[in-house]
Amino acid sequence: MPGVIRSYVRIVDALNYRLGRVVMYGIFVMVGILLWSSISKTFFLPSLWTLESAQFAMVAYYMLGGPYSVQLGSNVRMDLFYHNWSARKKAWFDAFSILFLIFWLGVMLFGAVESTAYSLEYGER
Template identity: 70%
Template sequence: MPSWTKSYIRFVDGLNRRIGRFAMYGIFALVGVLLWSSISKTFFDPSLWTLEIAQFLMVAYYIIGGPYSIQLGSNVRMDLFYGNWSDRKKACYDAVTVLMLIFFLGVLLYGGLSSMAYSFGYFGKEPIGFLFGLVIGTEELGHLERSPTAWRPYLWPIKLVMCIGFFMMLLQVSSELIKDIAKIRGEEI
């Protein structure tokens, strides 16, 4: 394998390892919010924000921690046949399924970017161009989307977290694809 692929794998794996290890502690924030929700409903006036914050934290925990889970190989698999295969056969199977996952994640990322553009007040047909225009300063924000609940938080932060998570997952599965190709070729990475 070329040296740039090894550098890419080290960079992506290191980035997702650090972010994943940090995201693991998000469960404590989720527990804290749910604990406060229980206490406030029992002893005080119920808090309006706790359910939605708990949902947002769970989405962030799941999506940001996903690439680290893929890296560790702790994702769910059907081991009925897979567990008995050789490492090379597993790598061949994983390489094919990772290609399908890359397509699926690409669709999710495009949908997430479209939804995020909508949450920034864009209703046209070119959401990627709009988001790029926001970054470089040629576009302006429209009416920001809010949740239809009583608390009414802005939705763009969680949509941004989802897009970042989908992108990180794409990076991680491309790293896994390179590792699988190396195993198929009998090379060490």
């Protein structure tokens, strides 16, 4: 690898490590948001912001903490059988499983269109 690319990879790895060390405490932010949501719904008026805040915190935790987990090798590998298969069997499995992906993406697109239509109908911004 050329020196420039090697330096770039080292910088990205270092940034990823530092960011991951900070983001791993984001679980406490999510717990705090969900705890406040439970308390406010039980004793006070429910806070409307807690659901979206918890979702955004979870996405940030996943998107920023995932690379850190992969970097440390602590991610869960899902290729229990797949890595032992021949290239031909992998290709057949991929060709079959892509149908499920296309179906899921279609469902997601349908939901997005419905939500967008609802938002436009009621003038949400």
